[in-house]
Amino acid sequence: MPELPEVEVVRRGLAEHVVGRRITAVEVLHPRPVRRHLGGAEHFAAVLTDRRVVGAQRRGKYLWLPLDSGDALLGHLGMSGQLLVQPSTAIPEKHLRVRFRLHGAEGGERELRFVDQRMFGGLAVSAGGAELPAEVAHIARDPIDPLFDDEDFVGRVRRRSSGIKRILLDQTVVSGVGNIYADEALWRARLHGERLGAKLTRPQVRNLLTFVREVMEAALLEGGTSFDALYVNVNGQSGYFDRSLRVYGQEGRPCSRCGTAVVRVAFMNRSSYFCPRCQPRPRSGSPSRPRTRATGALDRD
Numbered sequence: 134m135p136e137l138p139e140v141e142v143v144r145r146g147l148a149e150h151v152v153g154r155r156i157t158a159v160e161v162l163h164p165r166p167v168r169r170h171l172g173g174a175e176h177f178a179a180v181l182t183d184r185r186v187v188g189a190q191r192r193g194k195y196l197w198l199p200l201d202s203g204d205a206l207l208g209h210l211g212m213s214g215q216l217l218v219q220p221s222t223a224i225p226e227k228h229l230r231v232r233f234r235l236h237g238a239e240g241g242e243r244e245l246r247f248v249d250q251r252m253f254g255g256l257a258v259s260a261g262g263a264e265l266p267a268e269v270a271h272i273a274r275d276p277i278d279p280l281f282d283d284e285d286f287v288g289r290v291r292r293r294s295s296g297i298k299r300i301l302l303d304q305t306v307v308s309g310v311g312n313i314y315a316d317e318a319l320w321r322a323r324l325h326g327e328r329l330g331a332k333l334t335r336p337q338v339r340n341l342l343t344f345v346r347e348v349m350e351a352a353l354l355e356g357g358t359s360f361d362a363l364y365v366n367v368n369g370q371s372g373y374f375d376r377s378l379r380v381y382g383q384e385g386r387p388c389s390r391c392g393t394a395v396v397r398v399a400f401m402n403r404s405s406y407f408c409p410r411c412q413p414r415p416r417s418g419s420p421s422r423p424r425t426r427a428t429g430a431l432d433r434d
């Protein structure tokens with residue numbers, strides 16, 4: 134399943150290879166990926182044909198292409214979706230579902246192709262959605278969005294009495310931080326996921342946010358190496374997951390900081406991984422006890 138950094142890689146690819154081009158033809162090869170377009174496949178094709186793509190935007194894992202009509206082509210990759218930019222002559226992919234013929238001012242025909250084996254993803258036209266599609270307006274910005282408001286995030290975390298990992302996964306507080314990124318960032322920040330948001334200091338939350346960004350940007354760099362000039366690929370796992378994980382999936386392996394065995398516990402039908410020494414569990418029954426660990430830089434405000 135594409136994580137947010139991979140979706141951002143796709144957005145950048147679209148910005149480079151699709152923005153500025155005119156859609157000259159739309160072919161829907163399977164109805165399921167356009168099921169959320171209420172007008173149906175024919176209407177979907179009709180409102181997109183002869184429109185120019187004027188941007189490539191993202192909110193969380195949703196992508197949209199603002200059009201010169203004021204509408205937007207909105208997409209979600211779901212579990213297995215890919216957006217590929219291919220020469221029109223390239224052989225159709227096995228799971229090709231929707232194809233858009235593009236014409237650029239400098240000539241040369243290309244296609245934007247939506248390929249999706251399992252079809253949990255999809256495409257729709259958001260009427261008047263060029264600026265911000267109504268369908269995604271409820272999703273909070275993510276930490277690698279240039280307009281993310283750090284101090285607002287710090288305030289929201291500190292107003293919540295739930296565990297910090299649960300807060301990180303709450304899409305109304307911050308989007309795009311999945312289970313893997315949460316565990317990795319909490320390890321770097323030396324925070325146990327059950328530490329309560331309301332009990333964290335401002336510097337602790339700011340510090341955690343810095344680590345969330347660090348983890349996501351490292352994955353973005355890895356993902357950014359996986360497409361070339363004409364090929365935007367989201368579906369491949371980025372190499373980041375193999376090389377750079379410190380705790381996620383590392384149960385029983387020594388913590389790279391202190392050597393203590395990494396622990397796995399059940400968490401919301403998934404798993405949490407942490408180092409029991411670097412990330413001590415908050416003592417239950419006395420949640421207001423003062424912090425006893427020296428946290429160094431964390432104590433600066």
Ligand SMILES: [Zn+2]
Pocket residue numbers: 388389390391392393408409410411412
């Ligand atoms: Zn450790």
